[in-house]
Amino acid sequence: MKCPDCDYVNQDGVKFCMNCGNNFFRGENNDQDLNSQFYEFANYVDMVPRYERSVEPKFQNVFSRVFRKHSELEAERLFIVGTALTTPKIEEVKETWPKPWLFARVFLIALIAFLGLYLGVSFFKNINFIPGLIIVGAFAVPITTLIFFWEMNAPQNIAIYKIIYVVFIGGILSMLVALVFYDILKHNINPITIGIVEELAKVITVIYFVRNIKYRYILNGLLLGAAVGAGFAAFETAGYALRALLSGSFPSLYSTILLRSFLAPGGHVAWGALTGAAYCMVQGNKKSELNMLFKPKFVRIFILVVLMHALWDTPLPGIFPVGQIILMVLSWIVVFRMIRSGLKEIANKKWRLNNYPFEPTS
Known part of the structure; x- marks a missing residue:
């Protein structure tokens, strides 16, 4: 099926051009119908159509498309962003909320x-389902939260392959760095030192991945930090689930997975995202340097994250998990503020390019 607008040859049966987003079934007098239906995608670089975006981060706006019907083609187009051929120029990036x-x-x-694996273990008593139960239970919510950050990455310059790579390599690398710090501290372990050690380990890992000048936006740091945090959270949950299983208690296994999954969005994923975004905020177009960790903008966010982590781990009888839920809400308030800063950064970058087109970008 050849597109009349761009001459791109599409496979048979598609309703929209895979190159330019042209609607093949648009008639001359059906503009009203066209506005009432949802575009698969206008083009590769426009993740969300103009009339499907909003400037203000209201929950009814940000999550308004969750319960709408979406085609497989639309999902497929989401997964192709971030490559050398599909990364948009900064001038083409929308600075409004995806x-x-x-x-x-x-x-x-x-x-x-997870429910299928649970049935295999609980009702059919098949122990072969246990590893899958732990793995899926540990990764489900962290990966779900990570996909949210990936969709919110307006520059669309990081491919899903890179994210998967960061989840596994970044997750295990950050845990190993944390173990080195714990070994140095030895017996000086308390909620404060735990927060410092684990958040610093994740930051060091994020710096490794953002050292390339290609990933320099605040929203990029938010995404890569969330990827490292997702790997850290998933591996940690899998370890605690295994411990619960070795104690001989299946109810303990299930409760460990469910509770940690419920709290996962406000823990390592959000904290890693915040510190990653803060680092990219101070990095800008410069090359990564160690002294950037001492910049006030980064230090403020890092201290806030460490304090939230320490309060999270502080054993206060009678408030668990209420205290963690409050901290989770606070974490996401800061996350949305950081997303707003990231979108403003894109708007300012576009303004400079429009007014000073010959200004060097790196």
């Missing part, structure tokens, strides 16, 4: 898989 939806589908798929 409306993510794919993360909800990912969570639904993971939930169905």
Whole structure:
């Protein structure tokens, strides 16, 4: 099927051009119908159509597309962004709020898989399902939260392959760095030192991945930090779940997975995202340097994250998990403020390019 607008040859049966987003079934007098239906995608670089975006981060706006019907083609186009051929120029990036939806589908798929594994263990007593139960249970919510950050990455310059790579390599690398710090501290372990050690380990890992000048936006740091945090959280949950299983208690196994999954969005994923974004905020177009960790903008966010982590781990009888839920809400308030800063950064960058087109970008 050849597109009349751009001459791109598409496979048979598609309703929209895979190159320019042209609607093949648009008639001359059906503009009203066209406005009432949802575009698969206007083009590769426009993740959300103009009329599907909002400037203000209201929950009814940001999550308004979660319960709408979406085609497989739309999901496929989401997964191709971030490559050398599909990364938009900064001038083409929208500085308004995206409306993510794919993360909800990912969570639904993971939930169905987890329930199937749960049936295999609980009702059919098949121990071969236990490893899958632990793995899926540990990764489901962190990966779901990560996909949300990936959809919110307005520059669309990081491919899903890179994110998967950061989750596994970054997750295990940050845990190993944390173990080195713990070994140095030895017996001086308390909620404050735990917060410093684990958040610093994640920051060091994020710096390794953002040292390339290609990933320099605040939203990039938010995403890569969330990827490292997701790997850290998933591996940690899997370890605690295994400990619960070795204690001989299946109810303890299930409760460990469910509780940690429920709290996962406000823990390592959000904290890693915040420190990653803070580092990219101070890095800008410069090359990564160690002294950037001492910049006031980064230090403020890092101290805030460490304090939240320390309060999270502080054993206060009678408030668990209420205290963690409050901290989770606070974490996401700061996350949305950081997203706003990231979108403002893009708007300012576009303004400078429009007014000073010959200004060097790196």
